[in-house]
Amino acid sequence: xxxxxxSRRRLLALAVATPMLLAACSTVAPSGDGGTDPAPAGSSAxxxxxxxxxxxxxxxxxxxxxxxxxxxxxxxxxxxxTAFAAKAGRPADAREYYQVWGDDFDxxxxxxxWKNGQLPILTLVxxxxxxTDIAGGAQDTYLTSFADQVRSYQGPLVLSFASEMNASWxxxxxxxxxxxxxxxxxxxxxxxxRDHGVTNVIWLWTPHVSDSAAQATLKPYxxxxxxxxxxxxxxxxxPQEGSDxxxxxxxxxxxxxxxxxxxxxxxxxxxxxxxxxxSQITDLFTGAANTDGLIGLVWxxxxxxxxxAKVATDWRIDSSPAAQAAVAKAAxxxxxxxxxx
Numbered sequence: 001x002x003x004x005x006x007s008r009r010r011l012l013a014l015a016v017a018t019p020m021l022l023a024a025c026s027t028v029a030p031s032g033d034g035g036t037d038p039a040p041a042g043s044s045a046x047x048x049x050x051x052x053x054x055x056x057x058x059x060x061x062x063x064x065x066x067x068x069x070x071x072x073x074x075x076x077x078x079x080x081x082t083a084f085a086a087k088a089g090r091p092a093d094a095r096e097y098y099q100v101w102g103d104d105f106d107x108x109x110x111x112x113x114w115k116n117g118q119l120p121i122l123t124l125v126x127x128x129x130x131x132t133d134i135a136g137g138a139q140d141t142y143l144t145s146f147a148d149q150v151r152s153y154q155g156p157l158v159l160s161f162a163s164e165m166n167a168s169w170x171x172x173x174x175x176x177x178x179x180x181x182x183x184x185x186x187x188x189x190x191x192x193x194r195d196h197g198v199t200n201v202i203w204l205w206t207p208h209v210s211d212s213a214a215q216a217t218l219k220p221y222x223x224x225x226x227x228x229x230x231x232x233x234x235x236x237x238x239p240q241e242g243s244d245x246x247x248x249x250x251x252x253x254x255x256x257x258x259x260x261x262x263x264x265x266x267x268x269x270x271x272x273x274x275x276x277x278x279s280q281i282t283d284l285f286t287g288a289a290n291t292d293g294l295i296g297l298v299w300x301x302x303x304x305x306x307x308x309a310k311v312a313t314d315w316r317i318d319s320s321p322a323a324q325a326a327v328a329k330a331a332x333x334x335x336x337x338x339x340x341x
């Protein structure tokens with residue numbers, strides 16, 4: 001979906017279920033054991049700690065199916081997570097948010113989110129900066145500072161850099177940057193984190209589904225398995241995109257599987273309000289559940305007016321009582337997220 005880039009200093013948030021993720025490693029938990037208390041609210045500074053860097057390696061091959069949410073708010077703003085759980089009938093396993101290149105990493109907010117039971121998913125948006133500058137080292141002062149901030153955070157972080165790189169509406173997409181530019185920038189960001197001893201990041205490579213606005217061939221954009229932990233995918237049931245899983249997601253999933261067998265996460269999705277919303281919700285969860293290697297999906301739980309549109313599109317799961325009931329039923333039936341205890 002085009003133009004989801006936030007204004008500077010504003011974050012958008014998503015939520016993913018920790019208990020489902022932690023089935024891969026029962027020794028890792030968001031309890032803060034071995035970590036430190038968060039910094040004061042609103043602070044992005046890393047709390048002082050003698051603890052070793054957090055190691056997320058055990059979380060890179062999760063079991064089960066996560067259910068996440070995209071919603072407005074800073075990482076530590078848990079109101080949307082609570083509201084989503086009430087609407088969906090089950091807690092969120094992850095929360096995604098967007099951050100503009102140049103902003104500090106919010107250590108306190110991510111710590112609060114992780115301790116609450118949600119895996120943070122951060123989409124780093126290279127706004128007002130070029131991929132060639134990033135790859136060439138012109139942005140290293142910020143990049144190294146950001147990497148050090150992430151390293152100081154005592155929890156896991158799923159990091160997606162320059163997502164939907166195959167979509168023409170992005171400033172780093174086709175026509176503005178080449179696939180080679182993207183690969184060079186991705187590898188430079190990845191290698192900088194590695195060189196600074198960052199061990200708590202799960203690298204999420206996130207193209208948009210192949211459609212009329214995202215026709216670029218994906219293979220030239222794939223950095224390789226050594227640089228990617230999870231495959232991401234963005235796609236919506238709506239007026240501008242698909243109407244069923246078979247047409248919307250399946251063709252791109254097939255392409256992704258020709259590139260890698262890494263775990264697959266539908267990083268951003270939703271169903272627009274309309275006469276078919278309830279049936280499409282069922283189709284989404286059923287199609288996702290029948291996709292090999294899929295570890296979950298993240299719902300865009302917002303009402304949004306996209307540039308060029310005259311009216312807002314309502315992606316919220318409670319756009320109607322019937323839609324809300326359909327999400328709760330489908331999520332439970334297909335074992336997305338963890339049940340309320």
